[in-house]
Amino acid sequence: MNLLQLKSLFIDELTDIYPKDEILSIYYLLIEGFLQLQKKEVFLEPTIELSTQHLSQFKNSIALLKQEKPIQYILGNTEFCGFIFKVNENVLIPRPETEELVNWICSDRISEISNQKDTDSSRTSILDIGTGSGCIAISLAKKCPNTKISALDVSKNALTTAKENAKVNDVDINFIEQDIVNLPRKLNTTLLKKYDIIVSNPPYVRELEKEEMQNNVLQNEPHLALFVDNDNPLLFYEKIAEFAKENLTENGLIYFEINQYLASETALLLEQKGFEMIEIREDIYGNKRMLKATNKSNL
Numbered sequence: 001m002n003l004l005q006l007k008s009l010f011i012d013e014l015t016d017i018y019p020k021d022e023i024l025s026i027y028y029l030l031i032e033g034f035l036q037l038q039k040k041e042v043f044l045e046p047t048i049e050l051s052t053q054h055l056s057q058f059k060n061s062i063a064l065l066k067q068e069k070p071i072q073y074i075l076g077n078t079e080f081c082g083f084i085f086k087v088n089e090n091v092l093i094p095r096p097e098t099e100e101l102v103n104w105i106c107s108d109r110i111s112e113i114s115n116q117k118d119t120d121s122s123r124t125s126i127l128d129i130g131t132g133s134g135c136i137a138i139s140l141a142k143k144c145p146n147t148k149i150s151a152l153d154v155s156k157n158a159l160t161t162a163k164e165n166a167k168v169n170d171v172d173i174n175f176i177e178q179d180i181v182n183l184p185r186k187l188n189t190t191l192l193k194k195y196d197i198i199v200s201n202p203p204y205v206r207e208l209e210k211e212e213m214q215n216n217v218l219q220n221e222p223h224l225a226l227f228v229d230n231d232n233p234l235l236f237y238e239k240i241a242e243f244a245k246e247n248l249t250e251n252g253l254i255y256f257e258i259n260q261y262l263a264s265e266t267a268l269l270l271e272q273k274g275f276e277m278i279e280i281r282e283d284i285y286g287n288k289r290m291l292k293a294t295n296k297s298n299l
């Protein structure tokens with residue numbers, strides 16, 4: 001079978017499930033992933049023959065796509081903030097909204113650095129809570145100079161993937177296995193330090209919002225990363241805010257990705273926990289998706 005015939009096979013087999021545009025973009029992504037061929041090369045040489053091994057790889061992918069498996073899990077990687085991250089069923093697929101959160105932190109951090117005289121003595125310490133694939137922590141390490149970064153998750157399997165991603169992207173991150181909801185009275189010593197920034201994209205989708213979600217997310221992405229109880233949807237924000245109150249430096253910052261439907265409730269919670277200068281930002285789709293708050297001294 002050649003590339004042109006493969007394209008027809010994709011369209012014939014997947015038309016009932018995906019719109020044509022999406023089938024074609026998946027086809028070109030898989031061609032690039034499996035054959036390292038760019039779209040323009042396929043246009044120039046559509047009659048390149050596939051090896052038996054590659055053909056079975058594509059047929060297997062079609063079977064997985066019929067089960068609505070996300071393309072990122074089929075390829076085993078995705079791009080986030082311009083860097084490549086391994087992904088699998090143990091980690092959430094990084095979302096474009098989360099890139100905006102990373103960019104917010106970087107732009108704040110960079111303007112702060114340019115206001116400082118002595119940058120060497122001022123490495124910003126950052127903790128990413130619920131790191132998953134490590135996309136936030138690793139992108140911050142790549143994009144923000146002069147930072148030292150820790151990243152925490154309750155999932156051992158997610159941390160294994162995050163560690164691989166740190167290695168692939170050549171950054172040094174201190175990874176911590178910890179449940180942020182049930183912190184022990186005596187904390188892990190690696191957590192006992194003051195951070196300048198705490199960032200988190202915690203689970204925030206209420207069970208009642210499942211109806212709005214697509215099948216490929218519901219059936220494939222880890223529910224541990226996504227869902228919270230309808231009755232206590234801000235649990236993670238509450239626990240992280242309490243932890244941050246103790247573990248942020250004075251004037252330290254907390255950055256959250258938030259549930260768009262609970263933006264004002266989340267801001268109120270942060271205010272009640274003693275944070276100030278609370279700012280909510282919208283993502284590119286116009287949804288209230290990010291929040292920043294400052295830790296002022298209680299004195």
Ligand SMILES: C[S@@+](CC[C@H](N)C(=O)[O-])C[C@H]1O[C@@H](n2cnc3c(N)ncnc32)[C@H](O)[C@@H]1O
Pocket residue numbers: 091092093094095098129130131132133134135136152153154155158178179180181182201202203204224225226
């Ligand atoms: C929404 S995902 C975010 C993943 C990644 N930071 C991102 O932005 O793509 C939430 C993460 O929180 C982790 N998590 C869930 N419950 C947790 C807990 N009790 N303590 C620490 N991490 C938890 C999940 O394993 C998951 O990796």
